[in-house]
Amino acid sequence: MVSLSLEKFKVLQSEGSQLIDSRPTNDFASSFIPNSVNASLNGSYEYMASCTFDKEKHLVVICDAGREGESILRLESEGFKDISTFNFDLWNGNMHSINRVKAKEAHNFVDIMKDVSNAEDWEVLHVKGVKSFPLVGIITDYTSINENDVLYCGNGHKSMAAASFLKNKGINVKDIIGGLSAMLVDAPELEI
Secondary structure, eight states, rough: HHHHHHHHHHHHHTTEEEEEEOOOHHHHHHBOOOEEEEEEETSSSSHHHHHHTTTSSSSEEEEOOOOOOHHHHHTTTTOSSSSSEGGGOOOOOOOOOOEEEEEGGGGGGGGGEEEEEHHHHHHHHSSSSSOOOOHHHHOOOOOOOOOOOOEESSSHHHHHHHHHHHTTTTTOOOOEEHHHHHHHOTTTOOOO
């Protein structure tokens, strides 16, 4: 699979093409291309892509070299048809980042936490007192999310997708590194 050239990618970006970044959440959080949304191959990639993007429109997958085939194949299995790839290493422009909270510090943010897991997962396990705001709902109506809210989910993949989607809407939020799984280990004082 041949990556788009930097020039072609910049044209598509300036035209408002849908941009999905399939790199791991930690890599994405530290530096990503503006207007892209993270849906890590290591998480619920297909689900996050389907929640966030229109399958009928062109989609550019930003990925690490060597991950193009997997990125495309998994999206095609969900009904995406018009897909191209861009190797992240070719980017030479402005970068964005997402602020993150360590799981061991999560107890400091309970009053502004939002759980973006699926509603079914939230019913099984969540931080006591934290309400459910599933990713799919945030995509359709993000008015209940506030600047500086702290998002989490089971492992941090959906919360990074939500955080990057919201950043594109001008709302800066944080996510908890490793999500609920990390809080279970590193934040024993939380009621889960």
